[in-house]
Amino acid sequence: QENNVLFETINFLRRGQADVELENYDNGLVLDTEYDFIVVGAGTAGCALAARLSENPKWKVLLLEAGGPERLVMDVPIVAHFLQLGEMNWKYRTQPSDHACLAMNNNRCNWPRGKVMGGSSVLNYMMYTRGNRRDYDRWQALGNPGWSYKDVLPYFKKYEGSSVPDAEEDYVGRNGPVKVSYVNWRSKISEAFVEAAQQDGLKYRDYNGRIQNGVAFLHTTTRNSTRWSSNRAYLYPLKGKRTNLHVKKNALVTKVLIDPQTKTAYGIMVQTEGRVQKVLARREVIVSAGAINTPQLLMLSGVGPAKHLREVGIKPIADLAVGYNLQDHTAPAVTFTTNATSLKFEDFSDPTLINRFNRMEGPYGSPGGCEAIAFWDLDHERDEDGWPDIELFLVGGSMSSNPAISRAFGLKKSIYDALFAEIEDKSLNAFMIFPMILRPKSRGRIMLKSSDPFKYPLIHANYFAHPYDVDISVRGLLKAVSLMEQRGMKAIDAKLWERKIPTCKQHPYKSWAYWACYVRHFTFTIYHYSGTAKMGPKSDRAAVVDARLRVHGIRNLRVADASIMPEIMSGHPNGPVFMIAEKAADMIKQDHGFIQ
Numbered sequence: 035q036e037n038n039v040l041f042e043t044i045n046f047l048r049r050g051q052a053d054v055e056l057e058n059y060d061n062g063l064v065l066d067t068e069y070d071f072i073v074v075g076a077g078t079a080g081c082a083l084a085a086r087l088s089e090n091p092k093w094k095v096l097l098l099e100a101g102g103p104e105r106l107v108m109d110v111p112i113v114a115h116f117l118q119l120g121e122m123n124w125k126y127r128t129q130p131s132d133h134a135c136l137a138m139n140n141n142r143c144n145w146p147r148g149k150v151m152g153g154s155s156v157l158n159y160m161m162y163t164r165g166n167r168r169d170y171d172r173w174q175a176l177g178n179p180g181w182s183y184k185d186v187l188p189y190f191k192k193y194e195g196s197s198v199p200d201a202e203e204d205y206v207g208r209n210g211p212v213k214v215s216y217v218n219w220r221s222k223i224s225e226a227f228v229e230a231a232q233q234d235g236l237k238y239r240d241y242n243g244r245i246q247n248g249v250a251f252l253h254t255t256t257r258n259s260t261r262w263s264s265n266r267a268y269l270y271p272l273k274g275k276r277t278n279l280h281v282k283k284n285a286l287v288t289k290v291l292i293d294p295q296t297k298t299a300y301g302i303m304v305q306t307e308g309r310v311q312k313v314l315a316r317r318e319v320i321v322s323a324g325a326i327n328t329p330q331l332l333m334l335s336g337v338g339p340a341k342h343l344r345e346v347g348i349k350p351i352a353d354l355a356v357g358y359n360l361q362d363h364t365a366p367a368v369t370f371t372t373n374a375t376s377l378k379f380e381d382f383s384d385p386t387l388i389n390r391f392n393r394m395e396g397p398y399g400s401p402g403g404c405e406a407i408a409f410w411d412l413d414h415e416r417d418e419d420g421w422p423d424i425e426l427f428l429v430g431g432s433m434s435s436n437p438a439i440s441r442a443f444g445l446k447k448s449i450y451d452a453l454f455a456e457i458e459d460k461s462l463n464a465f466m467i468f469p470m471i472l473r474p475k476s477r478g479r480i481m482l483k484s485s486d487p488f489k490y491p492l493i494h495a496n497y498f499a500h501p502y503d504v505d506i507s508v509r510g511l512l513k514a515v516s517l518m519e520q521r522g523m524k525a526i527d528a529k530l531w532e533r534k535i536p537t538c539k540q541h542p543y544k545s546w547a548y549w550a551c552y553v554r555h556f557t558f559t560i561y562h563y564s565g566t567a568k569m570g571p572k573s574d575r576a577a578v579v580d581a582r583l584r585v586h587g588i589r590n591l592r593v594a595d596a597s598i599m600p601e602i603m604s605g606h607p608n609g610p611v612f613m614i615a616e617k618a619a620d621m622i623k624q625d626h627g628f629i630q
């Protein structure tokens with residue numbers, strides 16, 4: 035029976051039905067008029083916060099989410115690209131640019147964001163990284179007591195439920211709700227990458243442990259080949275058990291209500307089931323709507339740059355630098371051909387793969403093809419414990435492996451045809467290395483287009499405003515290309531796919547100027563938008579929240595999500611956002627006398 039596709043499909047549907055039943059617990063909820071805490075946004079941070087705050091049975095907690103339920107099919111890791119094409123994505127786009135996103139339609143980069151229970155933890159590629167200890171020491175040095183690595187390490191350990199066997203025991207959490215594991219499937223290409231990086235001088239190590247510089251197969255937020263979203267991690271175990279936690283889906287918060295005289299937040303306006311209603315918060319409103327929607331909502335509520343708010347007809351209540359300090363990680367993916375088998379879309383139609391998936395193995399468990407990761411400090415390559423400025427991650431397929439990839443990025447057809455169509459036509463084996471810049475210096479900004487909460491905000495990514503970002507991207511790219519000289523890569527006959535971008539032809543091929551042009555074309559976001567409600571002391575004019583995540587100058591209003599990062603950390607932020615939420619929950623519990 036194990037090989038019977040029909041039987042296995044039914045098994046999968048059964049599992050899916052079990053999740054549907056968990057999601058259905060929230061159906062038909064009638065909102066109360068008042069709660070102790072209202073959490074806006076059920077993303078990575080919001081689910082964790084709502085779960086932790088409702089641990090006090092005396093507090094009534096409301097979690098509001100603009101999107102709908104999570105479904106098991108979203109949690110099959112290999113389908114990650116496709117989710118960006120569906121309604122669970124807000125489908126934001128950056129403003130057109132003449133110096134970045136040049137390979138994308140209308141020179142605009144697509145900026146996906148989860149609009150679903152679990153938020154972007156349901157859309158993401160499940161790559162699990164903490165960043166570098168110096169990132170957090172720096173947050174503290176910027177005037178944020180309590181955020182040094184020593185302070186935040188217990189929160190990383192608290193949420194981690196890692197089964198990575200070679201994780202460093204002093205650093206890893208084994209029993210937390212967010213499951214972390216290696217993927218039960220590895221391509222030959224990823225093995226070659228890991229080998230080549232070691233031949234280049236890196237050690238194989240737990241990059242989430244004491245030292246980050248190194249190479250490893252990817253740690254992922256998965257368990258048993260299934261995505262471990264914040265919704266699955268924190269809310270599923272509570273379904274039907276915690277009556278003081280109310281969860282409302284398809285509920286868009288349009289405003290935080292703030293008394294302009296006392297400067298105190300006292301509730302929210304929410305649009306749900308076709309009408310807008312007011313819900314009051316006895317204690318606090320916590321905004322966890324993510325780095326795009328959090329600044330939008332704050333500004334709609336009168337918290338933001340006063341001049342800008344007046345321009346769109348909003349009366350300012352607190353004049354703060356909301357929306358500034360926008361940061362992201364980009365990576366100009368480079369394509370290589372190989373004689374090893376790469377991921378190809380056609381191969382996924384093999385119906386027996388579902389059998390293997392049900393046994394928790396096979397390529398369906400691969401998080402969108404991401405397989406291995408390496409960190410380099412290019413300025414101090416000999417320093418084993420450096421602070422990496424470049425991450426290379428390996429995707430075991432190419433732009434043409436799967437039609438969803440180029441659509442998700444919004445690649446221009448002319449560019450796709452010039453560079454990748456031949457790989458598709460000849461069905462070549464190809465893979466990509468993404469050289470991701472870890473500490474960009476450019477800063478963008480989120481602005482309101484209008485005072486209408488249903489209109490999308492303007493996203494000025496401002497990529498490459500600082501020349502360092504182009505420079506380090508090219509250096510990272512050259513590091514990726516240089517790996518092909520290592521024995522590991524030679525063994526799979528890996529070669530740079532030498533096709534020129536037509537609009538970079540004025541530069542000699544492979545010159546520094548050519549690669550800089552390449553970088554400005556392939557400005558692939560790695561989706562790490564952050565920093566738009568910066569944490570910092572009152573003396574910092576760019577700061578929006580203090581070190582306890584309270585909005586400066588407004589009572590009973592906090593922000594807890596990726597927006598608060600003063601500087602983006604050196605890795606992928608889903609884990610760090612869990613850490614922020616866990617720490618925020620403890621600070622709120624302390625401030626309201628529930629814990630010491």
Ligand SMILES: Cc1cc2nc3c(=O)[nH]c(=O)nc-3n(C[C@H](O)[C@H](O)[C@H](O)COP(=O)(O)OP(=O)(O)OC[C@H]3O[C@@H](n4cnc5c(N)ncnc54)[C@H](O)[C@@H]3O)c2cc1C
Pocket residue numbers: 074075076077078079080098099100101118146147148149150151152153154155157158159160161162163285286287288322323324325327328331560561562563595596597606607608609611
């Ligand atoms: C495609 C993609 C791939 C990624 N890959 C990785 C990866 O591999 N590894 C990694 O570590 N990170 C990855 N990330 C980034 C990571 O997932 C995010 O940094 C993290 O999820 C951010 O958490 P958050 O709580 O700040 O926001 P989100 O998780 O985005 O949550 C915000 C929530 O608020 C809701 N919301 C917004 N506005 C309102 C409103 N007005 N009313 C009600 N609800 C509202 C949204 O619908 C959403 O559910 C990826 C992100 C994306 C989009």
